[in-house]
Amino acid sequence: MPVEVHLVDHPLVADSLRRIRDKETPDALFRLNLERIGTLLIAAATENLPTEDVDVETPLTTAPAKRLSVQPVLVPILRAGLGFVHAAQELMPVADVGFVGVARNEETFEPHAYVNKLPDSLAGRPVIVLDPMLATGGSLAYTIQLLLERGAPAPITVVCALAAPEGIQRLADDGYDLEIFTAAIDDHLNDQAFIVPGLGDAGDRQFGTGG
Ligand SMILES: O=P(O)(O)OC[C@H]1O[C@H](OP(=O)(O)OP(=O)(O)O)[C@H](O)[C@@H]1O
Numbered sequence: 001m002p003v004e005v006h007l008v009d010h011p012l013v014a015d016s017l018r019r020i021r022d023k024e025t026p027d028a029l030f031r032l033n034l035e036r037i038g039t040l041l042i043a044a045a046t047e048n049l050p051t052e053d054v055d056v057e058t059p060l061t062t063a064p065a066k067r068l069s070v071q072p073v074l075v076p077i078l079r080a081g082l083g084f085v086h087a088a089q090e091l092m093p094v095a096d097v098g099f100v101g102v103a104r105n106e107e108t109f110e111p112h113a114y115v116n117k118l119p120d121s122l123a124g125r126p127v128i129v130l131d132p133m134l135a136t137g138g139s140l141a142y143t144i145q146l147l148l149e150r151g152a153p154a155p156i157t158v159v160c161a162l163a164a165p166e167g168i169q170r171l172a173d174d175g176y177d178l179e180i181f182t183a184a185i186d187d188h189l190n191d192q193a194f195i196v197p198g199l200g201d202a203g204d205r206q207f208g209t210g211g
């Protein structure tokens with residue numbers, strides 16, 4: 001059961017990544033550039049969604065066309081994952097959105113769950129998890145477990161802006177079947193389990209420190 005990591009190497013992703021890493025970037029610009037990264041990563045992550053052939057009437061004639069033959073489920077991990085929701089809904093207006101709220105304990109780094117609002121069954125639905133930061137992998141592993149309990153088909157797609165090698169390794173060791181799309185694999189986690197070089201706290205930089 002592999003974890004496959006797709007590093008999305010695109011000049012516009014790289015340019016926005018510079019913006020969100022920069023500690024001088026104000027919150028509004030941070031949100032804008034995070035969303036831009038989301039759009040480009042989600043486009044890459046949905047390249048293989050299934051379609052069916054249909055005909056469409058143009059003003060001139062009938063043309064062969066395609067339509068999405070599945071209804072994806074988007075799962076942002078609160079809070080930081082909210083930063084990718086608008087981008088994902090713009091690209092997939094038919095998608096449903098389920099919510100998982102997880103906050104890391106600042107001392108143990110273990111995930112503390114406070115929201116679980118998912119469709120009862122995810123069987124047959126492509127599931128795309130949205131969370132800008134994959135650090136220890138604890139929050140994602142907790143979320144994946146909830147999704148598997150509801151029958152999410154493998155592989156589950158994950159979209160993040162930054163991933164730490166430690167988190168990727170942990171998810172692989174846990175045996176999950178994941179396709180992770182990320183703008184960067186950073187160097188390491190520091191002793192506070194923050195990604196280095198990273199961008200700081202993605203939730204705080206979008207929403208302030210009230211979370
Ligand atoms: O891989 P992990 O070690 O679990 O860390 C990653 C998690 O940490 C951040 O959330 P945080 O707990 O800061 O909550 P927030 O989004 O509300 O700020 C981030 O958005 C991830 O969900």
Ligand SMILES: O=c1cc[nH]c(=O)[nH]1
Nearest residue numbers: 135194195200201202
């Ligand atoms: O570097 C990190 C690690 C976890 N969560 C964040 O927001 N940033």
Ligand SMILES: [Mg+2]
Nearest residue numbers: 201202203204
């Ligand atoms: Mg946070």
